[in-house]
Amino acid sequence: MGRKVKIALGSMVTTMALAGYFLSQLTIFDKLQIQFVSGRDKPYQAITQYAPLQCYQSPEAVAVLPAKTFKLLSWNIHKGQDAGWQKDLQRLSAEQDFVLLQEATPQQSLQQFSSSLFASAFAYKAQSSGVKTFAKSAPQWYCADSLPEPWIQIPKVGSAMAFPLQNGQTLLVVNLHLINFELKLVNYRKQLEQIFALVGRHQGPMIVAGDFNSWRGKRVDFLNGLMAQYDLHAVPLQSDQRVRFLGQPLDHVFSRGVQILTANVLAVKSSDHNPILLEFRIGAD
Known part of the structure; x- marks a missing residue:
């Protein structure tokens, strides 16, 4: 057996061993796991009008958002694997009204927010991971959805929360982590279309943010076309360090x-993604 063949076989065995170890530590849930906290006495009730999304609604009216100007943080926090994430998360979330995390785990806990929605479809080494949204007010309803990666089968997750406003409208906040490992757009398109079935029925203001895994031109073109169908516009970012x-x-x-007031990206070392900070206003001055 030649030296090159031995090296190739050795690399193959090592790769298979690593893959086997990874799979042995991976648990994919039979059903999307949703953890919701609102501080309200009456539990939210399941609703079916947005199926196949899992959705829940408050049995009574919730308080309207008390302000017209809001601050929002969106950040893929890399499962808290990088040093310094706790300090950066506390610092960056201190003045926010909404915090949208992707690759979040139960470790990310922000006590200053009265409501949180954590949606997860898998766990690695017994630690679940998914998208997590924090808000200072309770939503009228919320939804979550997942779809498996076509190659590695690990699901990607999205969620949405709807908040009543002073003007009688509802603000929809969507937190997305989209399919990554796929050359074609089959599952990528399906995941977006499932969550956008809900988006299409919403008549009020909306923020859609997250990790879109838009690393190919075809994905970007599809994404921009889909957003345009729903009159959604990409927020221009100052100091764009994405x-x-x-x-x-x-x-x-x-x-x-x-109305977008400010939108910035900050460079950090506490994740493999940089956080986006947004300030926006609803309604006229």
């Missing part, structure tokens, strides 16, 4: 029916 792959930014914020 992480890029193959020249394309992975993280985005899209908006509808709001």
Whole structure:
């Protein structure tokens, strides 16, 4: 057996061993796991009008958002694997009204927020991971959905929360982590279309943010076309330091029916993604 063949076989065995270890530590849930906290006495009730999404609604009216101007943080926190994430998360979330995390785990806990929604479809080494949204007010309803990666089968997750406003409208906040490992757009398209079935029925202002894994031109084109169908516009970012792959930014914020006041990206070492900070206003001055 030649030296090159031995090296190739050795690499193959090592790869298979690593893959076997990874799979032995991975648990994919039979059903999307949703953990919701609101501080309200009456539990939210399941509703079916947005199926196949899992959705729940408050049995009574919740308080309207008390302000017209809001601050929002969107950040893929890399499962808290990088040093310094706790300090950066506390610092960056201190003045926010909404915090949208992707690759979140139960470790990310922000006590200053009265409501939180954590949606997870898998666990690695007994630690679940998914998308997590924090808010200072309780939503009228919320939804979550997942779809498995076509190659590695690990599901990606999205969620939405709806908050009543002073003007009688409802603000929809959507937190997305989209399919990554796929050359075609089959599952990527399906995941977006499932969550956008809900988006299409919403008439009020909206923020859609997260890690879109938009690393190919075809994905970017599809994404922009879909957003345009729903009158959603990409938020222009000052100091745009978003992480890029193959020249394309992975993280985005899209908006509808709001006035963007500031939108920035901050460079950090506490994750493999940089956080986006947004301030926006609803309604006229």
